[in-house]
Amino acid sequence: MEIKYEWWEYFMIPWVAGFVGYVTNVLALEMTFYPLEFRGIEIFRIKNEPWGLFGWQGIIPTKAEKMASTCFDLFTQKLFSIEEIFSRLDPVRFSQVMEDSVLLLMDKVINQVAEEHMPSLWNKIPKEVKDDIIVTADTENAAFLAGFMKDMQEHVMDVVNIKHLAVTACVENKDLIVKVFQECGEKEFVFIRQSGFYFGFAFGVIQMGVWFFYDASWILPTAGFIVGWFTNYLALKCIFRPLHPRKFMGYTIHGIFLQRQAEVSEVFARVIMTEILHVKAIWDAIFMGPLSVNFNAMLRAHTLVFVEKLVAEIKPLAIAAMGADRFARMKEDIAQKVIENLPTIIDNSYEYTQEALNMEETVRIRMQKLTPAEFEGVLHPAFEEDEIQLILLGGILGAIVGVIQLYAVFATG
Structure with a gap:
């Protein structure tokens, strides 16, 4: 050949x-x-x-959107539920962590709104009465924050959409899903x-x-x-x-x-929790996500009750000076400003929230315990x-x- x-x-x-x-x-x-x-x-x-x-x-x-959606459907089905995770927050401990910053915020907001709605009356109110408002705020603050957090825990699925958070993050920053x-x-x-x-x-x-x-x-x-x-x-x-x-x-x-x-x-839990589902991202999703209107309504309801207690001492004078309707609008303005300013102080809760939720360790341990078929399926x-x-x-x-x-x-x- x-x-x-x-x-x-x-x-x-x-x-x-x-x-x-x-x-x-x-x-x-x-x-x-x-x-x-x-x-x-x-x-x-x-x-x-x-x-x-x-x-x-x-x-x-x-395929970032489709892949992230599929991945996080399986992720939440097999590894944790957001209700379980948020149930780990202690409302009392949360209120203690946020107490000082909320007091400062309420003092600022009440002064600002009162100056707008009843400047003459507010300037004539004795300092002792204004101080009493702050004392009342200090007394009622813990109940306000704890009650609000408990309400949020019970309705967490109405105020945060973890899947939307994850998918949006992966679509807007495609390098995240690539990194995973x-x-x-x-x-x-x-x-x-x-x-x-x-x-x-x-x-x-x-x-x-x-x-x-x-x-x-x-x-x-x-x-x-x-x-x-x-x-x-x-x-x-x-x-x-x-x-x-x-x-x-x-x-x-x-x-x-x-x-x-x-x-x-271990790697999966670390990357997901540090790059996508970190505490700041979760709070940002609560404040600005598709369900933020529900969160704001919940916060507004609790804030109005809180404000009612704070201004109880000056309520008769205020209504006499400005009328019941305008007084009601003033309380609404206070609630609205609290909603607008809460994102600026929520970072004071990050360390406690991160520790309490303990999401990275939870995902790592549960993922390690999956059967081979379940593990592949994630x-x-x-x-x-x-x-x-x-x-x-x-x-x-x-x-x-x-x-x-x-x-x-x-x-x-």
Whole structure:
């Protein structure tokens, strides 16, 4: 049989195939996460798809809303409920933490509103009477804050939407959801890159044999596609399968990601709680989220009762001077200003709230206790349906390298 090429040209095939496997896996991973926004000329693009006629956006950033939504549905179903978490706050302790700042706020607001609505009367009121208002505020403050916090705990689902908070954060800052996947799957991604070479080399040995006997021009691009396809496919399958440990020829095989359940749980809890569901983000969602109108109504109701007690001593004089309707409007203004200014002092509660909610430790411990199937279900379903795009991307990149190999190495054959 006539040998058409030099021995080294055949010898190169497995190494090139290994290189193809490695490069396609590396590129597929990079194109999974980047760019965060679409790059190119967006002449035509199907909604929620990473590719356009001339351009690309990372698969995970493209699917940020859908992935975050799926992930946090499973997250709240399996790891914690917001009712349980908020029940850990002690209303009395919360009132103690916020007491001083609320007193200062009420003093400022009452003086400001009184100056606006009844400047003459307010300036004539003796200092002792004004001081009595502050003393009353000091006395009633604890009951006001504790009662408000208890009411909020009982209706927490009416005032904060954790899923909306998480999904919005991931959509507006796509690097957050990228960070979740990258940090949780850091070691798996190293495996994907390295396994691309080993799987590719193995396929390349077969490819070399085929090319030795049959060197049609379509062989190398086709083989490149197959190598790119299967190296990505096998790498992804090795991460999550087998679901349970199995013995094979004396070795225990188990999905690489699943083997690291304890470590991944710790990383996942840390990233989620420090980057997305931290205390400031939760309070911001309460103050400005889609359910903020409910929170404001609740706060207004409690504040009006509180204010009624504070101004009880001057109420007869105030009504006589300004009328009942205007006095009622003044109380409404006080409540409104409390609502507007509470976000400026709520940071005084962050340390206690963080400690009391203890969300990071809760998520870590419960995630570590999940069964393999439940553990996989927290993260894998978020991008499982898009794995085919990663695999196909590897195949396309492999075919391109196959064409280059055909003309660069064997063009003189």
